[in-house]
Amino acid sequence: MIKAERQQLLTKHIANKQSAQLKELSELLNVSEDTVRRDIKELADLGIIKAVRGGAIAHSPVPHHYRERENLQVTQKEIIAQKAVRFVEDGQVVFFDGGTSTLAVAAALRKDIQITVVTNSFPVVNILEDYPSAEVIFIGGRLNKKAFTTFGSETIDAIRTIKADISFLGICSIDLEYGITTRDYEDCIIKKNIVANAKRVIALSTINKVGTAEPFVVCSVNAIDVILTDDAIDEKTAALFEEQGVLIQ
Incomplete structure (x- = not known):
């Protein structure tokens, strides 16, 4: 051969x-x-x-550009979103990371939800402008034209001033050994700060991202509280995640 x-x-x-x-x-x-x-x-x-x-x-199977991802696995993201909204309660401060999975969560919130949303995602802001009782804090900075998010020192400084009750973290790749990783350095720094400044971190991951890895490390698996996915993870892998203190739903 x-x-x-x-x-x-x-x-x-x-x-x-x-x-x-x-x-x-x-x-x-x-x-x-x-x-x-x-x-x-x-x-x-x-x-x-x-x-x-x-x-x-393997690397993540997900395309890099937002436009290439927005119409992929729509049903799977809706399944994840329905699980995610159960964690949201009136009065909370909630970080919404960039990405199509976090957008699905925003779209699944009930219209009269009374929360404060902090986000650097333009699509999330566009969705929540129709939610009359949701306070929205949009974090400025430089525009990431592939992700439709803001990034940079201004964005990071703003995230660090807020201690959220929950953060919804869009996942590029997640692996037991290598943790949550991403292919974009600037995105990695934003995610690191979102994780560090939330009381509870909820990772949103379609099943095909589990067991993949990218170059830039956001955090170890045990920095995450919950992983929400569209399908069941095999029992052995699920048990290993649970040993790290991570709830999988």
Whole structure:
């Protein structure tokens, strides 16, 4: 088997399983672990997979640009949103991160909800302008044209002045070992501060993002209180998350 064919099989296997160990890939491809390690490095350097200790892990399958994501997995996001609104009560201060999943939560809130929303997301603001009893604090800063959010020092300073009861965190990737990660550095810094300044952090993640990883680390898994997903996680993985103190629904 030539290298190109081997790397194609390796990439497909990791995409299907989301992660794989060196020994597993060595047996699959009938080559040495050193050969697999070199293949993983080459593919990781190209940004196709992420090299990790002892193997490789898939990147998030979700497109980067907001416009490419807004019509994907709409039903799954609505399932997550219906779970999320159960955590929201009148009188709370709630952070809404950027992203299409957090937008789905905003759209699912009851119209007479009496909360204060803090967000750097233009789409979330557009939704909540029709909610008469929801106070909305829009955080300014530089415009991220791919995410339709604001970022920068002004945004971070504003987040740090508020201690929210809940934060809804849109997830790019989440993994037990590598935690919550994202492919954008500026987004990572915003998320870090949202996590640090909320009493309860609720991560919103479609099932296909679980077990994937990106370059920039937001936080470890145990910094999250709840993960809401559209489908059941396998029992073994769910138990490992629960050992970290994370409720999965």
